[in-house]
Amino acid sequence: ASTLLYLKAAGPVIRVFDASANRLLRRLGIEPLEELHHGATLEELGHLIGDSHERGQLPHATAELLDHALGFSERTLAEVMVPRVDVASVRASEPASEVVGLISTYGHSHYLVIGDRVDDIVGVVGVRELMRVAPERVTRRTAGALARRPLLLPDTLPLPGAVEQMQAADEEFAVVLDEYGGLAGIVTLEDIAEELVGEIADESDLVVEWAVRDGGGWLLDAGRRVDEVAQATGVPLPEDDAFETVAGLVIDRAGRFPQAGDVIEVDLGEGAVARLEVLSLDRRVPARIRLATATATAAAGAGARVSAPAQRGAEAPAAGEPVRERMIPAPEARAGAREQQVREREGQPS
The missing domain is CATH 3.30.465.10 (Uridine Diphospho-n-acetylenolpyruvylglucosamine Reductase; domain 3)
Known part of the structure; x- marks a missing residue:
């Protein structure tokens, strides 16, 4: 629910950027540094945001949000998805209790259900499906029996299109496929929202700092x-x-x-x-x-x-x-x- 609120809040920003650049800046209370011709490029808009921020006319948080919004429509699922090698999955033949173990280990609410091979995608299972099963029956049901039908999206799909399809399907989790039909990765609405508003803290997330100052350098997640x-x-x-x-x-x-x-x-x-x-x-x-x-x-x-x-x-x-x-x-x-x-x-x- 929190992810959808973020998307609804950021959605108008994207729509406004499709209109006149000068009207956008004035609606935000910023007087443009120079007049733009109709149909300003994303690069010109980026310069305007940067210049306004440097002159103190635009708060840092707002400048960052607008900067993210500029590139949002050009990004694809391949750029924001969790890649195949990092996807946690459970085999369809395994007991549903294995999903409980995955939730305890990784803290996510959805997991991919596969067949004999990782590209054999059976469905998606998570907290919602487990809650429908009596605790004493979890070990007797298989993950495949509980899995719901997955939403399949191509890795070349631009982010706005992905949001539309996920919202139309009432789905927060999608399986991303490559051009050969193989598993490329997975994506959630939260992953997409973070492209606009930055990292979103979630009560189920395991907090891991991916960039830490280390003397004169940085320790980073490669x-x-x-x-x-x-x-x-x-x-x-x-x-x-x-x-x-x-x-x-x-x-x-x-x-x-x-x-x-x-x-x-x-x-x-x-x-x-x-x-x-x-x-x-x-x-x-x-x-x-x-x-x-x-x-x-x-x-x-x-x-x-x-x-x-x-x-x-x-x-x-x-x-x-x-x-x-x-x-x-x-x-x-x-x-x-x-x-x-x-x-x-x-x-x-x-």
């Missing part, structure tokens, strides 16, 4: 989107279609699955670099990282630098403990080196 981390930390990490999360950025720049203790240096431009140290892994993918910024070194221009423990699979070094470093040049640098080696073997001048 599964967070790059744009989320950039907004939370102020570090302008590069975005790319090849990845969505910070873990994806690290893997992309390293060119392999990293080890605990690896350090990736990413050029931020204007003489600055971001250092991303892999603290822990989950299924070979970075789970926790430490992010810090530093002045660019001469080596940073050659590509991503990786510092790693001397032995493969070793734990991250303790604070102050030296590590062996090696350079992993960018792909173009590696290609250039191979061409140089060929010329040398053939006796051609470089």
